[in-house]
Amino acid sequence: MSRAYRIKVRESMTRDIRAEDCIKTQIEMLEVLPPEDMAELLAKELERRGFERQEDGTLVRNGDGVCVTVEPCTCEVTVAAETEQRVQLEGTREGYGYDDIGPSGKTIRERLVSEVKADLERRAEQSAARLQSEATQKLEKKLAELQPEMTKVVNRVTAEALKQKAAQMGDVKEVHEDTEAGTLTIKVEV
């Protein structure tokens, strides 16, 4: 008479998962002054807003796991979001063997281990996908915040460039700036 016996396996896995998302785009600025002057005005405005100038000339601001990098010469903006997480996963599987028929206990154990590992891999992939989704949401949120800020940066840089250009052209008599309406009026005597 055959006798059934239970086989139980347990496996665990620790994995460091890293997810990132990054976009590069260009901000458009009018070339009121020569490119190097416009780049310097842009850099100064960004520094005023908490960006740090790097050795390679780019300006970087980090916060909430998102890094914003601006290359003032090309006006290229890179926004990169990263998340990291250490996941610890455990799984168990049970099976039954019989002492007189069917596959041996070793075979059953190997199959169960393989199934548990596959399950752990699947769960690790789900965690990675979830983390990736978080990184992307972080990036999208940052972009939504950055868009109005960059608009103001461009407007201020353009206004400052216009003032400098006007000063080069002649004697500036009056400057009237209405930031609410988005207008700048400069009277120049040439």
Added chain:
Amino acid sequence: MNAATVAMEKPRSVSRFEAALLRMLRAFVPRAPGEPLPPMPAGKLVPPKELSGDYVHLVKDTLSKGCVLYLARAGGWRRETHLRHGKAAFGRLWERTPAEELGLTFSQHALNFLVWLAAGRPEQPAWSPSVENLTPGDQLLLFLAYDAVRETEAGSALRNRAIFIQHGLVRLVFPDDFAIVQSNPPLDFDTWTEGVGASICEALQPRFAQRLLMLERHKNEIGDWTKMRQIGIAQDRSLAAFLASAELTKRPDLARFLLRALSELLVPELTTAFWIGGLQGSGPGRLAERLEVHRHALVVLRHVERLAAWTRRARATGYLDDDYAIAQLWLSDWERYRGDELVAISNQLLRQLEPLQIGGDVPADQEPPTQHVEDIRQ
């Protein structure tokens, strides 16, 4: 009726294989664009050891008359202005160019290709000439053959061969067919921007414009994100290489089809949904990949900036400069197809894709409004 006349009218006799091959060749030429093809020979035929003189005569006759008729019908009949040695020349294709400069020559490779294709593309004897050994006539034949068989099993076999992967005309007209091709050899456009190849390009301008329009208009039926990306990459490669070659050889008139197609396609009311509205689901998980697909969907618009750069250079070309006539012809095309408006519409559409669109309204609570007057003294 004398014996000589009877001899001239005696029908030529060809073998079964040669007859099938001639039917196949006549399926390639001549055709009016859109004309349905006669049925292609089915199955694989065994090529004979030798081809008859009558067959060679008929092939030559078909090629010489068929290619000319095809090009004339495709667009050569149109009275257009194109460049000849840096000067504008007006008229039909054969009026703009002396007859001796329009001659198409075909090498042994053309005959071998036809035999190889009719025999079912056997491994042996293989047909694998290098691009350098093909004449423009040979390459035109390959283009016509590919156009005829591209939706058959033979078409998918041709797409894997280096000759077709590098064939500039094929890649320009059918970039979507090569979207999944892995290899990336340089595309040959030098053949098509100089000499008789450029004349062929002139005749095919309506075909180029028609195919480009068809491709762009069908993009919003593409639901697969990967497919959209691949098509965009293939289009970008072809257009970039073609425009670079046209610029190098000082033949901006050959890019007229792009202006013509875009002037028909782009209107101020268009939104990016025209291209990407058909993409299914939310797409790849990463924003970077979704943005890349969107950008590739509108890749043709990115090349408008290159044409705008040509225009800026043309406007700065003086009367005494060498390229004055070239510049004036380009400016004439630019105005005819409302180039400045195309630039504005393209930039507006490309801006819609970008995540940081500068110029949007700043929310009122972000910064209190200020109003001040400054006196700036030098």
